[in-house]
Structure formats: structure tokens, C-alpha cells
Amino acid sequence: MKAKVTLVVDWLDKYGGAERVLTSLNSIFGFKSCYTLINVMQEKDLKKIFPNTKEITIKETVLKKTGKYFRYFFLTFPTLIKTLKIKNEVDIIISSSHATAKGIKKANKNQLHISYFQARNLKYIWSEYRLYFRWVSCFLYPFIKVMRKADIKSAQEPDYIISNSKFVQKWVYDTYSRESEVIYPPVDLSLFALHIKKKDFYVAVGRIEPYKRFDIIIDAFSKLPNKKLLVVGDGSQLRELKKKATPNIEFTGFTEAHKVYEYIKEAKGFVHAGVEDFGIAPIEAQACGTPVIAYGFGGVLETVINNKTGVFFSQQSSEVLIKSIQKFEKINFNYVDVRKNALRFSIERFEEEIKNFIEEKYKNKIKNEYGG
Structure with a gap:
């Protein structure tokens, strides 16, 4: 041309x-x-x-x-x-x-x-x-x-x-x-290889801004003291959410890309509470074999397969998210299938x-x- x-x-x-x-x-x-x-x-x-x-x-x-x-x-x-x-x-x-x-x-x-x-x-x-x-x-x-x-x-x-x-x-x-x-x-999937050996923690990644709804995730895990959550990212709400968080929630602040990948690939689940028009982060998580817990609205409905590569929750509330986490833990995810879904992008x-x-x-x- x-x-x-x-x-x-x-x-x-x-x-x-x-x-x-x-x-x-x-x-x-x-x-x-x-x-x-x-x-x-x-x-x-x-x-x-x-x-x-x-x-x-x-x-x-x-x-x-x-x-x-x-x-x-x-x-x-x-x-x-x-x-x-x-x-x-x-x-x-x-x-x-x-x-x-x-x-x-x-x-x-x-x-x-x-x-x-x-x-x-x-x-x-x-x-x-x-x-x-x-x-x-x-x-x-x-x-x-x-x-x-x-x-x-x-x-x-x-x-x-x-x-x-x-x-x-x-x-x-x-x-x-x-x-x-x-x-x-x-989505540059070459940066995210399949990782089968998962550790016992969840991860949430992104800019910590109001529209990302990290507040819901913090509230949910504050009521689940036996479940560890790693929050990766920086933003205007970071200080506010740190004050609300319980000891089982850890904040990394701004983190270099290679380290973010390490967290995502080892996590048992990737938690996502905002409304995304498409949403690259949940795909990157799946590329590592890491299944997703996401608010079931927006672009994520096109990138995550419910009960196969992740679990959706129907309302942006900590109570509904907690129920989805409990449901998530009862599913035996096939990490290879989770990655295959990401390869479409x-x-x-x-x-x-x-x-x-x-x-x-x-x-x-x-x-x-x-x-x-």
C-alpha cells in the first residue's frame, strides 16, 4: 500500500x-x-x-x-x-x-x-x-x-x-x-509464561484510582484475615486504602514490570473489581495460568471464561466479592487451559x-x- x-x-x-x-x-x-x-x-x-x-x-x-x-x-x-x-x-x-x-x-x-x-x-x-x-x-x-x-x-x-x-x-x-x-x-504474551506452581496469595494490580475500585477488594480481604492479598501499584488512593487495610493485605507501591510479572505468575488468583473497556491485565494474568476473579461487566466478559479461566461477581460490593472468592477456591482450575484462552489476544x-x-x-x- x-x-x-x-x-x-x-x-x-x-x-x-x-x-x-x-x-x-x-x-x-x-x-x-x-x-x-x-x-x-x-x-x-x-x-x-x-x-x-x-x-x-x-x-x-x-x-x-x-x-x-x-x-x-x-x-x-x-x-x-x-x-x-x-x-x-x-x-x-x-x-x-x-x-x-x-x-x-x-x-x-x-x-x-x-x-x-x-x-x-x-x-x-x-x-x-x-x-x-x-x-x-x-x-x-x-x-x-x-x-x-x-x-x-x-x-x-x-x-x-x-x-x-x-x-x-x-x-x-x-x-x-x-x-x-x-x-x-x-497483548505481548511473550512476557508472561505459564507457571503451574502457585502460592497461597491473591494479587490485584493497577493504578490505585477510584474508578479501579480497589476499595472493594480491600474491604473484602479485610473481612478474610486468613487470605493474603498483594496490592501492586500506585495512585491517589494508596494512602487512604493503606489506613483501612488489615495485616493480611500488603501494598508494594510502584513496581517494575519484571517484578509485577513475578507476583502475577505465582498468585493463586488475580482480583479485578473495576469496569474495563477491554482490560489487558486480566489477560496477562491468564497468560501465566493465573485465573481471574472479576466484576462481570465490561470488556472482561469477552476475555475471561466464567468457571473455566476465572469467576465473575455480579455486584461491586465486598460481600458479593467474598462469595466469589469462596466459590473460586472450590474450583480446580486447569492452568494450561487458562493460558490457552489468553493466546487469542x-x-x-x-x-x-x-x-x-x-x-x-x-x-x-x-x-x-x-x-x-
Whole structure:
């Protein structure tokens, strides 16, 4: 495919699941330019996406003046993304959107814009705004209503939308009245080998923020003093949850990736209480043969097989979670089968599917424009 392809992302700050998608996209298309609201990513992480950073031009908005405080200006995001000017000679625009990247404007009508939705976009202005803004949500609601209208309009910009799960696909249709294709994101399973010998502890991994609902997990294990829990990660709720925890609960704080893997592979179970649009961590756990206990809502329903590779609990409450832990311990999991389920989400599968999708849409566009 001889086409000039550019990348648009919401922002570049930390390297996580969404950034792994960018790494795969760059390995396929070799981007020479990237448009973003702001780039505050460390050079070592940027190189994971773009190995030769000298060969790519990253264009930012005026938000770059705010540095690491850019999130405080979230009300400006939908407007600022439209200030980025795509070059006229670009043929294909690929936007990676969990907020406003989808709203980028084409330079001309002949350009093809395909947006990969990493999650439900701008979750903090939709169903989860009370969780994010808590007591100030009532004061912000008039602004949120305006942002919702702008967000719906922005979602009409892409020619095609790819959702990262069926859960997000349904949300995209319900919220934006847009159809979308589902292509599951890549998971680097080479880092997570099968480990049969499990130890007698549970593990919970992730950013310790309100939407991850670590509070439910802490409450549950505080009522189960004979069961050990290891909480791996850092975040705004870490200090608060430490105060509530009983001696059977240990917090590691920020932990290097190789050490996180050691914890996950040895754990008897991986506990997950939040709502994920896809959720890479439960797949990484399964890749180690570690079964999952998860809140049965969102993307996890597509990645965990109930009673075979994990157990779901039906309500986000410590009481219901405790019952699921008790049920979990009665199941004799086959760790080999648990890993096999994770293999469905490999990097190779993602790169083949998204490459074929984009090439097909571009060929069809050329055919329609030039009559074959």
C-alpha cells in the first residue's frame, strides 16, 4: 500500500495499554508524523512507540505550555484537537482515541480517517462523571452537557471507527449512533509464561484510582484475615486504602514490570473489581495460568471464561466479592487451559487484522474515486 499515513493521539504521557497499540501501529505503518494535544512522555517510553524518535515529527497544541498539569484543562480538549492542522498530502489519518483524537479535522475530503477507540471516549463526561468529579460534579454538569454535544459531533469526523471490544462497540452505537468494527488490542504474551506452581496469595494490580475500585477488594480481604492479598501499584488512593487495610493485605507501591510479572505468575488468583473497556491485565494474568476473579461487566466478559479461566461477581460490593472468592477456591482450575484462552489476544493477530482492515478501506476508497 503506497499511501502517506499519519497518527493522531489524545496525548503522550505514560506508556500503558493504549500505547502498546501505538507501538503495533507504528511497526506496521512507520509513521513520520504524529499529532497530539501534548507530549510529556519520557524519551525512553517514547522510543517504545517510535524506536527512532529522530525520524518522527510530533506536533502539539498550545496545551504543551501546561506541562504535566494539562489534565486540569480538560474542558478545552475538544476545541484544541481541532487546532491541529493535518498536512494536505496525507492519504490516511489513523487516530487512537480515548478522549478527543477522533475529532481531528481532515485537510481535504479525499483523506481517509480511521479511528481506533481505545475505550469509551471521555468517560468522565458520560456515565462515570460522578465517580471522577465526586462532590463538584453538580457544579460542572452545565459544562459537561456542552462537552457531550461537542463530543457527539466530534465522533462523526472519522470515516470508520474500530472499537477495542464489543462492550465499547455497543457504547459507540448507543452514544454516537455510529457503527464500528471490533478488533481486540494487542497483548505481548511473550512476557508472561505459564507457571503451574502457585502460592497461597491473591494479587490485584493497577493504578490505585477510584474508578479501579480497589476499595472493594480491600474491604473484602479485610473481612478474610486468613487470605493474603498483594496490592501492586500506585495512585491517589494508596494512602487512604493503606489506613483501612488489615495485616493480611500488603501494598508494594510502584513496581517494575519484571517484578509485577513475578507476583502475577505465582498468585493463586488475580482480583479485578473495576469496569474495563477491554482490560489487558486480566489477560496477562491468564497468560501465566493465573485465573481471574472479576466484576462481570465490561470488556472482561469477552476475555475471561466464567468457571473455566476465572469467576465473575455480579455486584461491586465486598460481600458479593467474598462469595466469589469462596466459590473460586472450590474450583480446580486447569492452568494450561487458562493460558490457552489468553493466546487469542496476541500482537500478531492484532497487527494482521488492523492492517487488513485499513488497507481494504483505502483500496475501496481509491476504487470509488477513480473507478477501479
